Amino acid sequence: MKILLVDDEEELVSALAERLSFRDIDADYATGGAEALDKVREKDYDLAVLDVKMPKIGGIKLKKEIKKIQPGMRFIFLTGHGSEEDFKAGSKESAAYLVKPVKIEDLISKMREALES
Amino acid sequence: MEKDWEKLAFEGLAFFGRMSASVSHEIKNVMAVINENAGLVEDLALLADRGAALDPERLKRTAAAIQKQIRRGDGIVKNMNAFAHSVDEPVRRVSLDETLGLMVALSQRFAATRCVTLSAGEPAGVSVVTNPYFLENCIHLCLAFALDSAGSGKAITAVAESEEDGGRIRFSGIEAPTGPFPSQTALEVARAIDARLEFNQTGKTLVIILPAKIQG
Numbered sequence: 001m002k003i004l005l006v007d008d009e010e011e012l013v014s015a016l017a018e019r020l021s022f023r024d025i026d027a028d029y030a031t032g033g034a035e036a037l038d039k040v041r042e043k044d045y046d047l048a049v050l051d052v053k054m055p056k057i058g059g060i061k062l063k064k065e066i067k068k069i070q071p072g073m074r075f076i077f078l079t080g081h082g083s084e085e086d087f088k089a090g091s092k093e094s095a096a097y098l099v100k101p102v103k104i105e106d107l108i109s110k111m112r113e114a115l116e117s
Numbered sequence: 118m119e120k121d122w123e124k125l126a127f128e129g130l131a132f133f134g135r136m137s138a139s140v141s142h143e144i145k146n147v148m149a150v151i152n153e154n155a156g157l158v159e160d161l162a163l164l165a166d167r168g169a170a171l172d173p174e175r176l177k178r179t180a181a182a183i184q185k186q187i188r189r190g191d192g193i194v195k196n197m198n199a200f201a202h203s204v205d206e207p208v209r210r211v212s213l214d215e216t217l218g219l220m221v222a223l224s225q226r227f228a229a230t231r232c233v234t235l236s237a238g239e240p241a242g243v244s245v246v247t248n249p250y251f252l253e254n255c256i257h258l259c260l261a262f263a264l265d266s267a268g269s270g271k272a273i274t275a276v277a278e279s280e281e282d283g284g285r286i287r288f289s290g291i292e293a294p295t296g297p298f299p300s301q302t303a304l305e306v307a308r309a310i311d312a313r314l315e316f317n318q319t320g321k322t323l324v325i326i327l328p329a330k331i332q333g
Contacts (some may be wrong), residue, residue: 008229009146011182015153015311022160053142055232056269081138100145101152 001111002044005029006036006062007051007078019104023075033057033065040069047111052079063095074114078102125251125309128302132254136223140197143226147190152180196222197226199214203249204264208331211249213277213284214240227261232269235260238276245286251309256286258303259314259323263288265295283329291321298323 005013005027013029020027028043030036033056036048047117048066050059057065063075075095096110157179165171214237221237228235256275263273273290291322299307299314305312313326 009150011186012146012150012153015157015179015182016149019153019157019160022164035235050295053230054228080142080149104156 001025003027004039004045004048008054033062035042037065040066045073046115047074049076049078052077057061060064076110076114120309121305124305128306132184132257136200139226140193144190144194147186150186151279154179174323203253208248210244210246211252213243217275217277217286220253224260227287228264231264234269234272236274238274240275240280243277243279245284245327247310248331251306255312255325255333258306259288259325262298263291263323266293267294283327286325288323291323
């Protein structure tokens with residue numbers, strides 16, 4: 001499983017990537033949309049975990065840009081909000097949606113579900 | 118001109134809601150970073166139980182990351198507490214430097230999502246007698262307009278200055294106004310503190326002009 005984590009909180013994504021690697025999941029991270037798109041151009045990923053609200057380009061818009069490069073990728077959205085509006089946005093994007101802070105087991109379970117769907 | 122207290126009550130509550138939502142989002146981010154780094158320590162301990170070497174430097178870095186987030190969270194909560202206490206007294210002497218500093222601090226996430234650098238200028242030592250909450254509301258509305266109108270990668274500077282009979286707060290760096298200003302809401306809030314709003318499109322500045330003492 002090759003995962004790309006994208007969040008502007010570097011100390012969050014770097015720790016999460018390391019924790020996933022301990023569970024034999026190949027996880028890279030980016031702290032913004034431009035860096036994420038560079039990584040997607042360079043390497044094939046199965047799934048991206050995207051923060052909904054980030055400077056310059058938010059997760060929902062970033063998903064559309066990533067899809068242009070790797071149409072087969074799956075997505076999970078992460079947010080600090082958890083509002084009704086966010087859940088609707090996540091559902092509309094046909095992606096799982098998790099509210100921070102997340103349990104790593106829940107995230108991995110959602111990743112597997114997303115990849116099996 | 119008459120103050121429309123019904124509209125002000127609605128806007129005042131909406132302002133409190135916006136600030137609370139922004140602060141809770143920030144706190145969620147802080148907790149998420151702490152959560153992952155605490156989880157990382159747990160993972161490292163489990164790996165050590167299974168015989169892996171435990172790198173003290175790795176542990177120190179993770180502890181430092183957690184401590185940094187605790188300081189960040191403490192700052193956010195302190196600012197929110199100061200903001201919450203601004204409704205304690207309807208009228209009192211207010212330091213424009215402190216009020217501006219607080220609003221600039223509370224608006225950093227809003228600025229970051231627009232890729233705008235937001236800073237407060239040098240303190241001027243100016244104070245006025247006013248309603249602290251509606252002053253904050255007025256600054257917030259001006260900041261929101263300024264940040265939306267700055268343009269990505271640009272900077273907004275807000276500075277308190279003394280006025281002949283009162284004080285003023287000047288926002289500079291408004292490169293591309295997103296629309297006319299002030300809005301009806303901003304006018305209403307400014308009126309609540311007997312303030313005037315002056316937007317100079319050529320000079321790319323917006324100014325709140327405050328009397329030394331609010332009327333009534």
